[in-house]
Amino acid sequence: NAGVTQTPKFQVLKTGQSMTLQCAQDMNHNSMYWYRQDPGMGLRLIYYSASEGTTDKGEVPNGYNVSRLNKREFSLRLESAAPSQTSVYFCASSPKTGRGEKLFFGSGTQLSVL
Amino acid sequence: AQSVAQPEDQVNVAEGNPLTVKCTYSVSGNPYLFWYVQYPNRGLQFLLKYITGDNLVKGSYGFEAEFNKSQTSFHLKKPSALVSDSALYFCAVKEGSSNTGKLIFGQGTTLQVKP
Numbered sequence: 510n511a512g513v514t515q516t517p518k519f520q521v522l523k524t525g526q527s528m529t530l531q532c533a534q535d536m537n538h539n540s541m542y543w544y545r546q547d548p549g550m551g552l553r554l555i556y557y558s559a560s561e562g563t564t565d566k567g568e569v570p571n572g573y574n575v576s577r578l579n580k581r582e583f584s585l586r587l588e589s590a591a592p593s594q595t596s597v598y599f600c601a602s603s604p605k606t607g608r609g610e611k612l613f614f615g616s617g618t619q620l621s622v623l
Numbered sequence: 624a625q626s627v628a629q630p631e632d633q634v635n636v637a638e639g640n641p642l643t644v645k646c647t648y649s650v651s652g653n654p655y656l657f658w659y660v661q662y663p664n665r666g667l668q669f670l671l672k673y674i675t676g677d678n679l680v681k682g683s684y685g686f687e688a689e690f691n692k693s694q695t696s697f698h699l700k701k702p703s704a705l706v707s708d709s710a711l712y713f714c715a716v717k718e719g720s721s722n723t724g725k726l727i728f729g730q731g732t733t734l735q736v737k738p
Contacts, residue, residue: 544728549632550730551627551629551713551728551729551730552713552728553728554725557725568725599667601666609672611669612726613669614666614667615666616664616665617664617666
């Protein structure tokens with residue numbers, strides 16, 4: 510089973526470049542999330558989508574945009590990359606945005622901004 | 624505001640010994656608590672959760688966690704550690720009354736189990 514698939518796995522950008530991180534899930538989940546992981550800081554929520562057609566800001570949304578293209582896909586866009594956005598990015602999904610729902614994570618995208 | 628603290632950056636134990644990874648939390652209402660594990664170059668995997676009921680929660684791979692409301696703690700435990708348990712462990716909390724996707728993670732604790 511594929512689960513949550515993220516592309517690309519690795520990316521190097523120059524400051525000011527733009528790119529889109531892709532995420533797709535095949536579990537028919539309603540909710541999808543983007544997190545970033547930085548050493549010593551754990552995971553921080555960037556944006557999430559409770560259901561198709563809706564998106565909401567998380568803890569650290571500045572510098573990012575998202576699109577919930579359909580139920581399966583949730584993309585994260587960096588319009589003008591900055592060195593502070595060097596991080597590992599994880600996409601996750603859950604059946605719904607219920608109180609006790611567990612998250613299913615992709616394997617991550619390692620992004621370096623020079 | 625919700626927060627989670629994992630006071631130890633790294634925990635070292637010998638194989639066969641019991642292990643504990645500590646977690647304390649702060650939420651304004653009833654907490655929903657989770658433990659996730661991350662193996663190298665992989666995404667996080669769910670281990671267990673506490674929603675309500677019995678304070679001792681059992682999860683995957685022989686792990687368990689004890690919810691202590693008075694100490695606002697949710698420590699992860701295992702009676703006998705395996706070398707294969709070596710990984711990065713994250714505690715996470717969600718306010719029970721919240722229906723949003725906002726799960727707050729701790730900074731993570733690296734567990735090193737030595738043969």
